[in-house]
Amino acid sequence: MPAEEARAGAVTRGAQSTGAVTRGAHSAEEGPERTTRRFPRITRDTARPEGGGRAASGDAPAPARQWPLLVVLGGVACGLLLTALDVFRAGTLLIGAALLAGAVMRWILPSVGMLAVRSRFTDIATYGILGLAIVLLAMMAQPHPWLQIPFLKDLLHVTLSSNR
Numbered sequence: 259m260p261a262e263e264a265r266a267g268a269v270t271r272g273a274q275s276t277g278a279v280t281r282g283a284h285s286a287e288e289g290p291e292r293t294t295r296r297f298p299r300i301t302r303d304t305a306r307p308e309g310g311g312r313a314a315s316g317d318a319p320a321p322a323r324q325w326p327l328l329v330v331l332g333g334v335a336c337g338l339l340l341t342a343l344d345v346f347r348a349g350t351l352l353i354g355a356a357l358l359a360g361a362v363m364r365w366i367l368p369s370v371g372m373l374a375v376r377s378r379f380t381d382i383a384t385y386g387i388l389g390l391a392i393v394l395l396a397m398m399a400q401p402h403p404w405l406q407i408p409f410l411k412d413l414l415h416v417t418l419s420s421n422r
Contacts, residue, residue, distance in 0.1 A: 307374040307381075313367065326370040330360040347404075350396035357389030 314323045321328060333356025341349030363370055364381045375381055397405035 309374045311369040313371040324371040326373045354392030361385035
């Protein structure tokens with residue numbers, strides 16, 4: 259087992275002889291001491307994402323500490339409720355706006371709690387791209403689209419028509 263831990267990059271302790279620490283040699287009773295430069299084969303923990311600390315102080319109640327995530331989830335829940343109540347365009351716009359708000363909060367706020375999932379750049383790009391795509395698709399939804407992109411209609415016509 260100690261050999262496996264040393265190979266896996268675990269910290270090893272050296273044996274103590276007369277109060278002095280010697281490096282390299284270790285006994286079976288004591289754990290390992292030296293560190294290796296190899297990456298461990300088995301990850302025992304993960305690093306918290308940048309900005310993944312509490313969004314409010316530790317003495318605040320649990321929901322208040324995670325308010326950025328609750329804002330985004332609340333917006334998405336309201337959008338899904340509107341969509342279920344047959345107000346499709348407003349519901350999907352609200353869902354996209356909630357994701358865009360999450361991207362803005364991730365960019366501006368130093369700590370956003372559990373809204374921080376990956377690195378700051380990856381979170382901003384993911385929330386932003388998904389939010390923008392949902393907003394654009396909601397604006398192009400039929401009937402009576404608010405946004406018309408002419409080349410998309412031509413592209414659809416070219417891909418679906420057959421000239422055989």
